Amino acid sequence: xxxxxxxxxxxxxxxxxxxxxxxxxxxxxxxxxxxxxxxxxxxxxxxxxxxxxxxxxxxxxxxxxxxxxxxxxxxxxxxxxxxxxxxxxxxxxxxxxxxxxxxxxxxxxxxxxxxxxxxxxxxxxxxxxxxxxxxxxxxxxxxxxxxxxxxxxxxxxxxxxxxxxxxxxxxxxxxxxxxxxxxxxxxxxxxxxxxxxxxxxxxxxxxxxxxxxxxxxxxxxxxxxxxxxxxxxxxxxxxxxxxxxxxxxxxxxxxxxxxxxxxxxxxxxxxxxxxxxxxxxxxxxxxxxxxxxxxxxxxxxxxxxxxxxxxxxxxxxxxxxxxxxxxxxxxxxxxxxxxxxxxxxxxxxxxxxxxxxxxxxxxxxxxxxxxxxxxxxxxxxxxxxxxxxxxxxxxxxxxxxxxxxxxxxxxxxxxxxxxxxxxxxxxxxxxxxxxxxxxxxxxxxxxxxxxxxxxxxxxxxxxxxxxxxxxxxxxxxxxxx
Amino acid sequence: xxxxxxxxxxxxxxxxxxxxxxxxxxxxxxxxxxxxxxxxxxxxxxxxxxxxxxxxxxxxxxxxxxxxxxxxxxxxxxxxxxxxxxxxxxxxxxxxxxxxxxxxxxxxxxxxxxxxxxxxxxxxxxxxxxxxxxxxxxxxxxxxxxxxxxxxxxxxxxxxxxxxxxxxxxxxxxxxxxxxxxxxxxxxxxxxxxxxxxxxxxxxxxxxxxxxxxxxxxxxxxxxxxxxxxxxxxxxxxxxxxxxxxxxxxxxxxxxxxxxxxxxxxxxxxxxxxxxxxxxxxxxxxxxxxxxxxxxxxxxxxxxxxxxxxxxxxxxxxxxxxxxxxxxxxxxxxxxxxxxxxxxxxxxxxxxxxxxxxxxxxxxxxxxxxxxxxxxxxxxxxxxxxxxxxxxxxxxxxxxxxxxxxxx
Numbered sequence: 027x028x029x030x031x032x033x034x035x036x037x038x039x040x041x042x043x044x045x046x047x048x049x050x051x052x053x054x055x056x057x058x059x060x061x062x063x064x065x066x067x068x069x070x071x072x073x074x075x076x077x078x079x080x081x082x083x084x085x086x087x088x089x090x091x092x093x094x095x096x097x098x099x100x101x102x103x104x105x106x107x108x109x110x111x112x113x114x115x116x117x118x119x120x121x122x123x124x125x126x127x128x129x130x131x132x133x134x135x136x137x138x139x140x141x142x143x144x145x146x147x148x149x150x151x152x153x154x155x156x157x158x159x160x161x162x163x164x165x166x167x168x169x170x171x172x173x174x175x176x177x178x179x180x181x182x183x184x185x186x187x188x189x190x191x192x193x194x195x196x197x198x199x200x201x202x203x204x205x206x207x208x209x210x211x212x213x214x215x216x217x218x219x220x221x222x223x224x225x226x227x228x229x230x231x232x233x234x235x236x237x238x239x240x241x242x243x244x245x246x247x248x249x250x251x252x253x254x255x256x257x258x259x260x261x262x263x264x265x266x267x268x269x270x271x272x273x274x275x276x277x278x279x280x281x282x283x284x285x286x287x288x289x290x291x292x293x294x295x296x297x298x299x300x301x302x303x304x305x306x307x308x309x310x311x312x313x314x315x316x317x318x319x320x321x322x323x324x325x326x327x328x329x330x331x332x333x334x335x336x337x338x339x340x341x342x343x344x345x346x347x348x349x350x351x352x353x354x355x356x357x358x359x360x361x362x363x364x365x366x367x368x369x370x371x372x373x374x375x376x377x378x379x380x381x382x383x384x385x386x387x388x389x390x391x392x393x394x395x396x397x398x399x400x401x402x403x404x405x406x407x408x409x410x411x412x413x414x415x416x417x418x419x420x421x422x423x424x425x426x427x428x429x430x431x432x433x434x435x436x437x438x439x440x441x442x443x444x445x446x447x448x449x450x451x452x453x454x455x456x457x458x459x460x461x462x463x464x465x466x467x468x469x470x471x472x473x474x475x476x477x478x479x480x481x482x483x484x485x486x487x488x489x490x491x492x493x494x495x496x497x498x499x500x501x502x503x504x505x506x507x
Numbered sequence: 508x509x510x511x512x513x514x515x516x517x518x519x520x521x522x523x524x525x526x527x528x529x530x531x532x533x534x535x536x537x538x539x540x541x542x543x544x545x546x547x548x549x550x551x552x553x554x555x556x557x558x559x560x561x562x563x564x565x566x567x568x569x570x571x572x573x574x575x576x577x578x579x580x581x582x583x584x585x586x587x588x589x590x591x592x593x594x595x596x597x598x599x600x601x602x603x604x605x606x607x608x609x610x611x612x613x614x615x616x617x618x619x620x621x622x623x624x625x626x627x628x629x630x631x632x633x634x635x636x637x638x639x640x641x642x643x644x645x646x647x648x649x650x651x652x653x654x655x656x657x658x659x660x661x662x663x664x665x666x667x668x669x670x671x672x673x674x675x676x677x678x679x680x681x682x683x684x685x686x687x688x689x690x691x692x693x694x695x696x697x698x699x700x701x702x703x704x705x706x707x708x709x710x711x712x713x714x715x716x717x718x719x720x721x722x723x724x725x726x727x728x729x730x731x732x733x734x735x736x737x738x739x740x741x742x743x744x745x746x747x748x749x750x751x752x753x754x755x756x757x758x759x760x761x762x763x764x765x766x767x768x769x770x771x772x773x774x775x776x777x778x779x780x781x782x783x784x785x786x787x788x789x790x791x792x793x794x795x796x797x798x799x800x801x802x803x804x805x806x807x808x809x810x811x812x813x814x815x816x817x818x819x820x821x822x823x824x825x826x827x828x829x830x831x832x833x834x835x836x837x838x839x840x841x842x843x844x845x846x847x848x849x850x851x852x853x854x855x856x857x858x859x860x861x862x863x864x865x866x867x868x869x870x871x872x873x874x875x876x877x878x879x880x881x882x883x884x885x886x887x888x889x890x891x892x893x894x895x896x897x898x899x900x901x902x903x904x905x906x907x908x909x910x911x912x913x914x915x
Contacts, residue, residue, distance in 0.1 A: 120863075125860060167611070190546075230513070243783060
């Protein structure tokens with residue numbers, strides 16, 4: 027039997043050095059007894075195994091094992107060093123042992139690892155500082171805490187990052203951590219009496235704790251699972267829990283059974299007179315009315331999953347109106363037409379054709395974004411005839427109010443809406459068409475079509491045609507005058 | 508009227524804020540007070556500093572700036588027509604409480620909301636003033652969650668999002684029609700637009716192609732809350748709504764808050780105990796859609812409710828017996844994720860382990876814990892459920908007796 031005596035309960039480096047040496051000597055796990063200095067006396071004489079001269083024992087373990095072992099060493103289980111040496115021993119034959127989480131040793135180590143992590147997390151959560159006056163008159167804070175595992179040293183840096191400019195001490199039975207705003211130091215374990223007895227703000231914290239509790243939702247099981255009772259004695263708020271729990275039933279019953287009261291007169295509000303009215307069937311008489319009407323429109327079901335109706339944008343007397351298909355994801359969020367990726371293609375083409383966007387009225391055939399959810403993304407869906415027909419009410423109103431000389435319909439949906447019938451873009455594009463309301467029409471590709479054409483040559487051709495058609499439409503606005 | 512002291516105000520304004528379910532302090536990324544003048548850090552994962560007997564996490568100082576309110580939302584304890592006691596914090600008082608609590612390690616930060624006083628901008632401005640003072644005057648680097656008022660100006664919303672880690676706007680009710688009935692001053696359209704504007708702000712803040720780093724705009728994203736059980740919406744409608752909300756506005760979370768009896772209830776709503784189990788099932792279904800690859804129509808039909816007695820994944824599995832049992836040694840990840848009792852972590856460990864060894868039932872137990880729930884649905888090297896998977900009373904084995912259904 028080999029007996030190893032480590033320097034302290036958290037002497038991981040000592041374990042590592044001894045384990046490396048024992049491993050090199052082929053000492054089997056059953057032959058090694060791990061003890062800690064100051065622990066119970068052993069029947070066997072202790073030794074400090076020396077790593078073989080010449081450095082490494084020719085045996086390497088993964089970083090993952092060292093990280094895992096470093097955390098498991100903080101566990102309060104007396105078996106922890108033994109388990110770690112057993113794992114180390116087995117790693118030689120099975121280098122990927124740690125990936126077998128179903129293995130009893132690995133499973134146990136992973137459990138201990140997560141218990142240590144949980145203890146560290148609960149330390150971050152449940153340490154309660156009390157303010158004290160430091161010797162130089164500055165404020166300092168002291169906490170008494172009893173961690174479930176030996177995580178104080180490992181967790182102290184969290185507190186120094188959080189309270190970098192605040193002097194504090196965390197006293198525990200194992201070890202005490204001290205931060206003077208410059209350096210972190212540790213001293214041996216302390217006694218609860220070493221910590222301050224109270225803090226004036228605790229009464230406020232207790233008030234908050236009691237007030238933020240909803241007695242109608244009593245679920246003490248969930249509370250105890252997350253805030254185990256072992257922590258309660260050091261939490262100033264926890265002494266309220268029994269009474270809060272006891273009174274919850276009566277408080278809830280009182281709320282449920284109590285009849286509603288009449289509102290007090292002093293707070294009776296002025297009668298509301300500005301209730302929005304559902305827009306009727308009267309045709310809108312201004313572009314503002316169109317915008318308001320579009321946003322409140324229920325002529326088809328598309329409003330339901332959209333953010334807002336997106337009406338056209340541009341001067342009321344514009345000579346050129348350009349109609350697209352429907353708002354996309356970005357347009358739906360921003361409430362403005364052609365601001366997304368297709369809008370950028372559109373703006374570049376307008377610039378290339380010499381058409382000033384601010385002198386044109388830009389709108390869509392359908393005013394709400396039709397889409398389908400794919401995972402977290404909203405994918406465009408082409409509007410169908412009933413939706414286009416329902417929305418013509420608004421496009422017709424815009425045409426009537428703007429009275430453009432020329433209307434450009436981009437894509438099949440817009441062409442259907444503007445011409446009133448299906449129109450093949452490839453055949454009709456590039457020419458002036460006579461529309462019913464005396465305006466001239468031009469049909470062309472939709473900018474988002476240009477984004478989708480896969481073949482580079484076809485794409486370049488379509489882009490050129492798109493610019494050409496916009497230029498034609500702009501020139502028609504002069505000629506038609 | 509007697510002057511309220513700070514403790515009384517805190518009591519009133521914490522009580523008034525507690526119906527908001529969110530207390531999350533996660534997702535803000537890494538920062539700390541090193542090199543600064545004040546206190547505070549966030550390291551990605553949220554921390555719950557206490558739990559009240561309702562089982563809810565206390566992570567943030569969750570308070571209203573004031574519970575005076577000119578709105579009359581029937582479901583709200585702070586509606587203008589309620590006889591609840593009223594109070595109002597000064598900006599400095601909230602700042603002092605936040606810092607005082609933070610330095611004692613009671614909280615991760617502040618979640619500030621408010622009743623609407625005078626008008627939306629006036630109220631939003633006061634809330635922004637608190638956040639600005641914490642950040643600018645005190646170099647506070649802890650977590651701040653600000654409730655946005657949808658009608659407030661874009662400038663104020665943007666300021667709020669620059670000081671806050673998370674912002675939220677509550678859609679309040681699953682059905683937009685119910686909002687008109689129960690919250691006459693709130694406008695569902697305005698709420699949607701405000702959430703859309705926040706998403707655009709967050710995305711613009713993440714644009715990588717800029718020379719100078721844009722200021723962080725709500726780095727922990729936005730969330731919302733729906734009250735469950737106040738209007739007649741079915742679970743199917745509720746989940747469809749949250750699906751839309753996740754898709755439209757890139758929300759981090761949709762919170763489901765079981766409608767809870769409030770002191771001085773409005774006449775238009777029945778006083779009832781909160782449907783906590785229903786709330787729990789909705790969260791489970793929400794999780795299945797976001798992390799387990801389930802489509803909404805696999806979980807619940809539009810007009811229907813979830814099974815309260817068993818969880819939605821088990822309910823799905825019982826409806827799809829033909830897909831089971833699955834072999835833990837060969838099944839694909841997405842198939843394993845659909846096995847009742849297996850979580851994402853167990854599945855990932857299972858897949859790693861089976862590359863090196865064949866899994867028997869004892870192995871599965873060490874990986875998954877809840878072996879009884881799993882047994883009818885899996886095959887392992889030494890286990891096949893045989894007749895167990897076919898049993899007609901399989902549901903009854905998992906469903907608790909009816910009288911235990913309530914969480915009370």
